[in-house]
Amino acid sequence: MNKKLLKVNQLFLAGLLGLILSITTTKLSSMFNLSLVRADNIQNDTNNINEFNLIELGVPPFRQDAPKNNPNRSSSIELQLISTTPNQITDTEAWFERNNLSLPTYQVPNFNLNQLGDLPDYLPRSFGDNILVKAIHYRDRDFLIYGNDYGDGRYLFSYDSDSHQFTAGYDFSNYSLSPDYVESDLDFVNQSLTWVNQEDNILYVSHRHNTYAQSSLGMNGYLTAINTDNNQIIWRSQPLVCNAGNFEIINEVIICGYGFTAEPDFLYLIDKNNGKVLQQINLKTAPDYIIRKGNKLYVRTYDTDYIFEIKFMNKM
Structure with a gap:
């Protein structure tokens, strides 16, 4: 049983x-x-x-009136220097790790460096014959920059990562070449889209080339604000204010910087409402990265690391 x-x-x-x-x-x-x-x-x-239908943006103004001195206009923030530390030039990655810093970017595939990257599968690696040069990831959207090679940046796409839909596409070809330049330097004066951010319907972009300012007769290193409702320029900054790898937006101020070999090197505070320079701060060498962390601003230059305290003022 x-x-x-x-x-x-x-x-x-x-x-x-x-x-x-x-x-x-x-x-x-x-x-x-x-x-x-x-x-x-x-x-x-x-x-x-x-x-996707690209919007071809018109030729922007190429101003030549670079800032000559410190204007000291009233600003909603001030930067107070905390420290300057010499770096080893090649220790950029260690600088990021030591200060627990990061850029809002994905690492794009780069076969020249045997780099697979960490790009999400849903973001396309190419656009036509152009490769993905930079992928910037913000909370509400991704910005994808494509170009002929890793030193180029001509096409910009805005991508909604929640709906998995492209929301805008821009052709910045007309921003590439200044109206005058040294003809023997033609291979080096094409300006690439370097960094992007957007607040409401205003798109902020920076452009630069990787050679001396004199090669483009000083017409390089611009910030531009574009109204995405009508695709018209709201303002364009003076030249030679922004060839750093990125810029930061804090309240009503955009912080960027410019520098190059044998040229003056500065950090710039720019009014995001009109593009005017509010303040310029001397740097020892050209700025590469500008990153906010809390109430501090970390600035990585070619051979020196800076830390500034961000002080918020009551009014502009």
Whole structure:
């Protein structure tokens, strides 16, 4: 009797286990197929980048009136120097780690450096014959910059990572070449889109080339504010104020910087409402990165690391 009962129990448990496995397998299969469908949908959305209608922006003004001195206009913030520390020039990564800093970027694939990157699968690696040069990730959107090579930046796409849809695309080809330049330096004076941020309907962009200012007759290193409702320029800064790798927006102020070999090196505070220089701060060498962390601003230059305290003023 006990043996029969034991056998019945074994058969019952075996059947129950089989049923559980069957249900679990079905659910897992369904979930797996669903994830594949979602992934396919995302991939299909990103393929639309080559069908997206680009907005070709007009030729911007190329001002030549670079800041000559410290204007000391009233600003909503002030920077008070805390420290300057010589760096080893090649220890940029250690600087980021030591200060627990980061840029809001994905690492893009770069086969020249055997770099796979950490780009999400839903962001396209190319646009036509152009490669992805930079991917900037903000809370509500991604900005993708494409160009002919890793030193180029000509096309900009805004991507909504929640809906997996492109929301805007811009062709900055007309921003590339200044109206006058040293002809023998033509291969070096094409200006690339370097950094992007957007607040409401205003797009802020910086452009630079990687050679001496005299090669473009001083027409380089601009910040531009663009109204995305009509794609018109709201303002463009003076030249030679922004060739750093990025800029920061704090309250009503954009902080960027300019410098190059054998040229003056400065950090600039710029009024984001009109593009006017509020303050210029002398630096020992050219600024590479400008990063806010709390109430401190970390500035990495070619051979010196700066830390500033950000002080907020009551009014402009």
